[in-house]
Amino acid sequence: MPDVAAEPGLFEGYEVDGFFDEVFDADGRVRPHYAPLLARLSGFTSDDLVRQGRLRDAAFRSQGVTFTVYDEGEGIERTFPMDLLPRIVPADEWDHIEAGLVQRVTALNAFLDDLYVGERAAIHDGIVPTWLVESSDGFCREAFGIPVPLGARCLVSGVDLVRDGEGTYRVLEDNLRNPSGISYVIQNRVAMTRVLPTVFAHQQVRSVDHYGRSLLSALALVAPPASGDRPTVVVLTPGVFNSAYFEHVFLASQMGVELVEGRDLVVDDHVVSMRTTRGLQRVDVIYRRIDDGFLDPVVFRSDSTLGVPGLMAAARAGNVTIANAVGNGVADDKAVYAFVPDLIRYYTGDEAILPNVQTYLLWDEDQRAEALDRIDQLVVKPVAEAGGYGIVIGPSATDAELEACRRRVEADPRHYIAQEVVPLSRHPSLVGDHLEGRHVDLRPFVLSGERIEVIPGGLTRVAMRRGSLVVNSSQGGGSKDTWVLTAEPEEPDDPDDDEPTDRGDG
């Protein structure tokens, strides 16, 4: 193995360990799009980075950029951990990702709209089995006949991408219900420009701070046709105790709209209004950050105090638009996910640009037999869970865990899938006072409006524990600012001059 960092400095002793490393190629050479960054960082010692890290923590804490972790019933506010080394995606790679995401969300919107208000063509034509769709936890009969203007059912998607051992971007999950994390994308960028301004300067990074405007215009576009030029848009939050409350506040204030709770809304004669200091004011679009099951106690969980009685009937009457649409969870079902490449072919006529991760459908006897035979080499996941819960990673599980997993699968094969273990790409991350490779994924955010817009970059999540493949923030993951470059960085003029140099801008 070539030594990626022979010279002393931040990268001293850094190893790629046979993984696909975002910064160094297999021969230990710096990938060209990272060269300018590393040149700037060569002026830093690890002490500098540790000090800047403390600055970042203090800034996040006083800004209240936090999420809530629940431990034995007690909520603790934690600052979201952002690693100081940014992840960089070059322009050509991003073009590929963007095209793949636009294609994928186009097909998913078509599928969901067809399923809930259309002819259910994909099902009739046998692309996805009827029983599979109807047995999904995310499938929602109550959503039948509820229109969404422009068919933009996945108004916001947060598609999780991973890079495998060859560096191929693959889709791991689509997250079409209530994906969170965009606020951290924007806050990470703000923090980077403040904490490491010299590193940031002149890098031609595409900006992300227009998200609020893009989201608001997408939401306004899906307003009921009768609501006029300036529809009233609100963000619906479960409240201050929700772990993503910071993000709900952030989005409402970025858009300049009211942040409401269920108790602020009232439905009368199928019209939704909010309670203001001057009486009731009609609401046209609800960007809800509450799960389907809690939206309307009349239709769903009757014990929900977070929702609004009569909301679903108002939506059905076409008096209010709920975004994301109710019932999207069916396409987040990991067993339905396996059919997305087929749905892309069916609805767009093209092959999927971004492949799935190889997935085994365990209700199928042959696939199940094959998967259970190799269970110690595969990852088994429940189909309906998000956030990394309930996952069994074969290579790191004990025999007893594997046996328990096998029994659960055999008892209820519809509700599990198995996937090949993806050796996620790694990225240098600050661990204590030095850099080590840590596994990362990437969650770009996709907006459906008149056209499909992908916000450049997204949330790079980092598994902060050595060797861990779990990047979820609920499981101790961190994040990175993610830069999409506008143009390829220049190649070094002099091939002999491969030592990074400080360009001396400050």
Next chain:
Amino acid sequence: MLARDAESLFWAGRYLERAESTARLLDVTYHSLLETSPAEEAEAWRGVLSAVRLDQGFAESGRPLTAAAVSEFLVLDSDNPGSILTAVERARENARTVREQLSTELWESLNSFGLELRGRDLQADLAFQPHELYGFVRRRCQTVAGVAAETMARDEGWRFFVLGWNLERAEMACRLLSVRWRQLSPTAFHEWMATLRSASALEAYRRQYRASMDPVDVVEFLLLSRTFPRSVLFSLRTARNELDRLAVDGEMSRPRRQLGRVCAGLEFADVRELMSGDLGHELFLVEEGIRQVALSVATQYFSNSHEFDLHSLHLLPGDPG
């Protein structure tokens, strides 16, 4: 704006003022009592508790009537809804639920205030540097007020924030006067001076009345001054100004009428007349008037919000439910 948001801003203002007034009161009391007898001291602390309307709560806590116990109760007792720690925490929680209505700088200054207060060793502060602690609380409250004034648009949210802040200030000032009036003899020079100092009013008072310390002048200044921002009348006029602007199409709402009457009573009052009669009773009527205004504000503007379930949480002991 959302009725619930208006209510939260109103209470954020009230709690901040509650924290600041309490810190001022404790600071001055503590330092003016260092040379007095234990009996006088107990009487003074009883007055403090009565001024913040927590005498009953304190009695129920079973603590002795000493400087240490009262200070602890009013500073860091998290079971005491009127302690500085609780008030700041509730101001922060109220602000947090309306964070999208606040400027980032305002939220940051309030949030870091709450976090720093929580991070301090308050027991040690009380033991070794109470003056530093009270100064910290006062300065941070003033910082929050200043940042708010410099960064918030003069919209509905601002008006409810200022309204809550000033109603609380007027009520606290009123109670302080009424306690002092009962306790102090007209010749208690140092105590009247301390009363002025607790309102940061001493220098302003001297510029108006020179160095004399006549209780009549002190009461006039703290109750009726039209120029000093912590006087009862000044605070009520500030509150009235915001209420007037909240009225849609000049509507003469119930809280406007009530507050107008309280203000007019003070605007046309003569201090010597007040003091030759029953000043204590007059002050009680003003205080009662302020409470009625607060209730009417809630009915007029917040009753559209959820069924008042949070309201009980907001009320301080002794407040009418």
